[in-house]
Amino acid sequence: MVAGEFSSGKTQLINGLAGTSVLPSNVTATALPPVWLVGGASGLAQVNTAGRLRRLEALDQVVLDTTQFCVLGHSAPILQRLDIIDTPGNSDPNMDAASWKRMLDYADAVIWCTNATQAWRQTEKAVWRAMPERLRRNAILIITHADLLGDEANAGRVLQRVEREAADIFDMFLMVSLLDAADVDGVREHVQYLSDRIEISGADSPAIDEFTGGRSVSRKPAREAGKTSRPSRAMQMIRPRRVKTPAPEPHAKAPASPKVVPIPVTAPPAQPAESKSKIRVVWTRLLENVDRNDPVAIMKAAERLVSILERDSGMVQENKLKAMKASGGTEQRPDAGRGYAAAAEKSE
Structure with a gap:
């Protein structure tokens, strides 16, 4: 039947x-x-x-x-x-x-x-x-x-x-x-x-x-x-028919694909990312191995993101205080705000 x-x-x-x-x-x-x-x-x-x-x-x-x-x-x-x-x-x-x-x-x-x-x-x-x-x-x-x-x-x-x-x-x-x-x-x-x-x-x-x-x-x-x-x-396991892998042209640059190419954990040094961009990078990183059709898995990933943000918010404030003390209260450590992506990497 x-x-x-x-x-x-x-x-x-x-x-x-x-x-x-x-x-x-x-x-x-x-x-x-x-x-x-x-x-x-x-x-x-x-x-x-x-x-x-x-x-x-x-x-x-x-x-x-x-x-x-x-x-x-x-x-x-x-x-x-x-x-x-x-x-x-x-x-x-x-x-x-x-x-x-x-x-x-x-x-x-x-x-x-x-x-x-x-x-x-x-x-x-x-x-x-x-x-x-x-x-x-x-x-x-x-x-x-x-x-x-x-x-x-x-x-x-x-x-x-x-x-x-x-x-x-x-x-x-x-x-x-x-x-x-x-x-x-x-x-x-x-x-x-x-x-x-x-x-x-x-x-x-x-x-x-x-x-x-x-x-x-x-x-x-x-x-x-x-x-x-x-x-x-x-x-x-099959390769779905909708997915086609064309032969690369000579000297052609491979197209970027977020499904198969690892997403950078940190923003490029030449253009420091804003806080919102860093959160997006962390969220994308957490979803790499998550089934998008599984709501339970997505909720767990969201809980991890919240945990990372809460932890790193405290880290940023602590780093600011330490930097101010070290510089007499006027300077901030240059890497004090780069905690999101690093924390996501450590949590893996």
Whole structure:
């Protein structure tokens, strides 16, 4: 079962795994109940709330109020190995949460999609804590839309934060760009590896057996022969597609980039910085290794800045008094006001 919040890339991922647009692109996620994709059969059907199967010509014929889920047969190769259940976003205000929660009984494993631009939100954590234990043992957390993060360093920080916060819940984390065929292929390898080894624990669906004539793969035991080898976890980290590194022109000066070039700790001696500029330098320095999407980390950095400013304010006053005493009360030490950046460096 593929689950996650609205617009987390679930349907896009499924179409990528299938190698084609399994679900019509003109049907939005808010217009569909869960869709159970199966191999070994063709056509489309609706399973109503009483469990009865009714054949349909198109998904736009689905009546949401009376539908438990839809069944869609397809010849995609991956569906010869496993069934896939596409679910509405759990945060979609237009869909009752019960529409996807009722599919938990049928699932053997869960792929949870989280959008990289706001990965692993509190609402997702709350939903996942309520998941059945048997599904939490067979789960993959996929951080989607990594191409929107802007650079590899930011992608790395997001992945590290998510792994830190969800390490006791998931044992597999993947960060991918759904626009990158190689990334999608890597996810497919992991999903097939998981499907070969999981314990079949979900409930049977008579409607699925009726639709496929008993040919669905969903109830087959894990296959010992022909198992896929364990995929490499190297594809977890990617270089987002938006980041391009052009070849440098001969004798051309490399462009400055605040994301990869260390920011000076002190202002240039030729132009002494004002207090405001020094504070900005310190703040930038403190944010170098902070995930900009993590409010807790940002607050900690702000607390460190306040601590540095309070400490150095006292240092400046003390230095002024010492300078005045040394000069008979008329001179000030030339470096008495340079404490901010140095303090930031010491605090690292």
